[in-house]
Amino acid sequence: MNRATERSVFILIIVALGGLVAGLTLAFTLAARTSAPTQEIAADDIAPPEVICALPSAAQTPIVEIEHQTYKVGQTIHFSISSGTLGESAWVGLIPSDVAHGDEATNDAHDVDYAYVTSSSKGQLTAPLAPGRYDLRLHNQYPNGTEIAHVEFVVEGRAGKRACELRRKH
Numbered sequence: 001m002n003r004a005t006e007r008s009v010f011i012l013i014i015v016a017l018g019g020l021v022a023g024l025t026l027a028f029t030l031a032a033r034t035s036a037p038t039q040e041i042a043a044d045d046i047a048p049p050e051v052i053c054a055l056p057s058a059a060q061t062p063i064v065e066i067e068h069q070t071y072k073v074g075q076t077i078h079f080s081i082s083s084g085t086l087g088e089s090a091w092v093g094l095i096p097s098d099v100a101h102g103d104e105a106t107n108d109a110h111d112v113d114y115a116y117v118t119s120s121s122k123g124q125l126t127a128p129l130a131p132g133r134y135d136l137r138l139h140n141q142y143p144n145g146t147e148i149a150h151v152e153f154v155v156e157g158r159a160g161k162r163a164c165e166l167r168r169k170h
Contacts, residue, residue, distance in 0.1 A: 062086065062119070064138050064151045071127040072157040079136055079151075081121045089142040091116045094125045097133035097152055104145035107137050116142075127155045 062084030071077055079092065093111035100106060108114075113125040117138070128134065131154075138149040 062138055062149045064092065064136050064149045066136060066151055066153060068153065070154045070156055073127055073129050073131060073155055075127045077125045077127055077136070077153070079123055079125070081117050081119065081138065084119055084148075086117065086119045086121075086138075087141045088118075089116065089145075090118065091139050091142050091145075092123065092125070093137050093139065094128065095135050095137050097135050101135075101137070101150065102147050104139045104142065104147060107139065107147060108142070131155050131157060 094113040099110045115123045139145040
C-alpha cells in the first residue's frame with residue numbers, strides 16, 4: 001500500500017469514527033509528497049459521517065431461550081423470545097438438529113411442532129415422541145423467511161402413557 005493510500009484509509013477511519021470518539025484528539029501524518037507536518041484534528045471538529053454500514057446491535061438480535069437442555073418425550077417445552085423486532089408471521093419450529101439450518105421452507109418441511117410468536121413472546125411446544133437432538137428455530141416470517149436464531153436441546157426417554165395420549169390427539 002503506498003503512502004497516499006495509507007493516508008486515505010486512515011482518514012476514512014477517522015471520519016467513520018468521528019461521531020464515536022468525541023473529545024479525543026486524533027493525530028496523523030499527511031502523505032510524504034507534501035511537506036505538511038503532523039496535523040492534529042479534534043474529533044469534535046469532524047462532522048458526523050453518513051452511515052457507511054450499520055451493524056446489528058445486541059438489542060436487535062432475537063434470542064430463543066428454554067428452561068432446560070434436556071426434556072423427556074412428550075414434556076412441555078416453555079420458551080421465550082427476548083429482544084429484537086419480529087414480523088407478524090414470525091414463528092418458532094421444533095426441528096431435528098440434523099436438518100440444515102437457515103432456510104425457512106426446509107425447516108417448515110421438517111418441523112415436529114411450531115408456534116407463531118412476537119417480540120418478547122413466551123410460548124410452549126411439546127417435546128417429540130422420538131428421542132434425539134432437536135432445535136427450537138426462530139424464523140423472521142412465514143412463508144419465505146429466514147432462520148434468525150436457534151437453541152439446541154436433547155429429548156430423552158421412550159414413549160410412555162402420556163406420549164401415547166399425545167399421539168392419539170394429533
